[in-house]
Amino acid sequence: MSLIFQNDGIIQKDLAREMDMRPSSMTEMLMRNEKHGFIVRRQDEKEENYDKSKQYSFC
Known part of the structure; x- marks a missing residue:
């Protein structure tokens, strides 16, 4: 969870x-x-391919 907090908008693959x-x-x-x-x-x-554009943010 800390990676998501530190990297707001990180994509699932990364x-x-x-x-x-x-x-x-x-x-x-x-x-x-x-x-x-x-x-x-x-x-x-900006991403056309939805699978590559799943960004996650910490609430």
Whole structure:
């Protein structure tokens, strides 16, 4: 969670790489945290490909 706090707007791919986690495990963790309101996901309006533009911010 501190990586998200320190890097507001980090994308899921970069977060998984920094934490040395499998993408599927990262997705599960992020979905749980989003469900509980700890983080929010938003789309980068500059990116055309939605899968590459999942940015996370700490609430």
